[in-house]
Amino acid sequence: MAFADKYMGALSASNLLDDELHHKAEPLQAAALADRSARDIGALLHRVKYAGTVVQKLAHAVAAQGRAERELADAVRRKDTAREAECRQVVEANAATCAMAGSEAAAFRSLYVAWCDIVSKKGAERHWIKPADWPKIGHLAPALYRRVAEHSLVYYLDDVCKACDGTGATSTKPLIVCKTCCGSRKQPLGSAAELKISAYEAKLVAEMVGELLALEQTHAGVANARLRRV
Ligand SMILES: [Zn+2]
Numbered sequence: 546m547a548f549a550d551k552y553m554g555a556l557s558a559s560n561l562l563d564d565e566l567h568h569k570a571e572p573l574q575a576a577a578l579a580d581r582s583a584r585d586i587g588a589l590l591h592r593v594k595y596a597g598t599v600v601q602k603l604a605h606a607v608a609a610q611g612r613a614e615r616e617l618a619d620a621v622r623r624k625d626t627a628r629e630a631e632c633r634q635v636v637e638a639n640a641a642t643c644a645m646a647g648s649e650a651a652a653f654r655s656l657y658v659a660w661c662d663i664v665s666k667k668g669a670e671r672h673w674i675k676p677a678d679w680p681k682i683g684h685l686a687p688a689l690y691r692r693v694a695e696h697s698l699v700y701y702l703d704d705v706c707k708a709c710d711g712t713g714a715t716s717t718k719p720l721i722v723c724k725t726c727c728g729s730r731k732q733p734l735g736s737a738a739e740l741k742i743s744a745y746e747a748k749l750v751a752e753m754v755g756e757l758l759a760l761e762q763t764h765a766g767v768a769n770a771r772l773r774r775v
Pocket residue numbers: 706707708709710711712713714723724725726727728729730731
């Protein structure tokens with residue numbers, strides 16, 4: 546059984562003190578203890594990623610909100626009042642979804658904040674903005690880090706191919722392999738134009754998606770090893 550399944554099973558077990566269910570609490574404990582290996586967000590990653598569509602809806606809304614807020618600020622700066630009114634409408638329409646209550650939504654928000662923080666540190670360490678360019682464009686760094694964090698997290702949380710619903714085929718008899726994902730079941734990461742970001746940022750997004758997958762794997766591996774020991 547994949548660690549994600551054990552972990553989600555443990556989360557949904559209602560009374561963790563019950564003896565019969567006691568073993569179900571072990572994945573939770575293992576997840577928490579393994580967190581150090583995954584920058585302290587491993588358990589959150591599992592919890593949020595496998596929580597279902599509520600979180601996916603929220604993640605998309607948060608990313609759309611980030612984009613609308615940036616476009617709004619841009620319209621204000623350009624004194625384009627028509628565009629400004631349009632952007633305000635989008636921001637208001639999205640606000641309700643972004644303010645969604647509930648424990649899954651709260652878990653998503655914690656993950657979002659933690660991931661933005663990790664991405665900012667990585668971006669600074671890896672000189673996404675070259676030291677030579679820092680005096681001129683250094684003030685753009687926080688927005689760059691946030692865009693990369695948002696897009697990578699949204700993709701990571703909802704990476705099932707939309708064309709074939711993650712089955713890898715658009716027909717079974719005869720078997721027709723899905724043209725969108727070529728049978729990989731994974732939604733291709735959007736192009737820079739689709740994501741409305743630069744090619745350079747799209748490359749950084751792909752890199753951070755890889756880091757999220759690696760964090761999940763490391764965390765599951767360490768947590769599983771702990772489970773085998775108990
Ligand atoms: Zn597909």
